Amino acid sequence: MEAIITVSHVQKRFKQQVVLEDVSLNVTAGTIYALLGANGAGKSTLLKIMTGLLAGDQGQVTINQLPVTENLLQVQRLFSFSAQAATVDDVLSGYENLVLIARLRHVGQPKAAAKALLKQFDLLQAKDKRVADYSGGMRRRLDLAMSLVGDPEILFLDEPTTGLDPTSREALWRTIQTLKAQGKTIFLTTQYLEEADQLADNIGFLRDGQIVATGTPAAMKRLAGTDQLELLFATAALCQQARLVLDEFKPKMVDTTGLSMPLTEMVQTTSAVLTALAAADCPPVTFKVVTPTLDDVFRKLTKAVS
């Protein structure tokens, strides 16, 4: 599948501060790309450059093979950008906001388009309520609805679920997944590893002005290390005995009664370990498999800036 968005060697500095040193990435059509980074890593700056709102100092961004800076009007028809600062007008109702943006984007039958989007985003009931009286989740849904006016192929979402409670966040994730299922390409920024894990086909970690790691969520997790088998014993003496029995599995002490070892082959290793312990008469009280999370990767990769 070819890339619908390419970012090649983009650089940006604000006075003396180098924010983007050299950023390159590709986004395949119909996929979700999550740009992860700590506060101030430069995610919003990159988004603004990708969408032509800000000029980079060096490098190039293309959307549908078209360089963004030289074809701004043409590429702007292909995407929408939902920025962190709400793009909605507080004094207007959700319906009025949608009609307004539909008119600005020359959508045929703006009122019908607005109503269809309110329905799709479960906002029909609040159609005539002022946005100032919407909850955080409703505003985010309206933001997303606004970005769909005119049916763009590509959605840029800057931290779409920041500030939402877990239930509203999960609801928004489902909506974003539905949009992907409809064929949209989605580029989002987030500080939530779980969000990237749940949604993204590909993740890029932005740190020190560069994408320091990129790949699928599964590949990113592998960066944090392999799964570990953790065993807990009833006494420290049993744990010591088990450590000797399991020498070939390279166990490490977690504490006085706990051992941990890498799981190369999930089922075979677990079964071999438990059989060896049963034969040596020192069975564990419990065991569990600990899979590295994206948080582990994030901690590893952001150590240098935290």
Ligand SMILES: Nc1ncnc2c1ncn2[C@@H]1O[C@H](COP(=O)(O)OP(=O)(O)OP(=O)(O)O)[C@@H](O)[C@H]1O
């Ligand atoms: N217009 C500007 N002028 C000067 N400095 C800026 C400007 N915009 C951003 N910066 C600086 O660039 C750095 C990156 O900011 P940016 O908003 O891109 O980060 P971010 O990763 O989106 O952060 P957050 O997750 O907090 O939104 C910050 O140090 C910020 O202060």
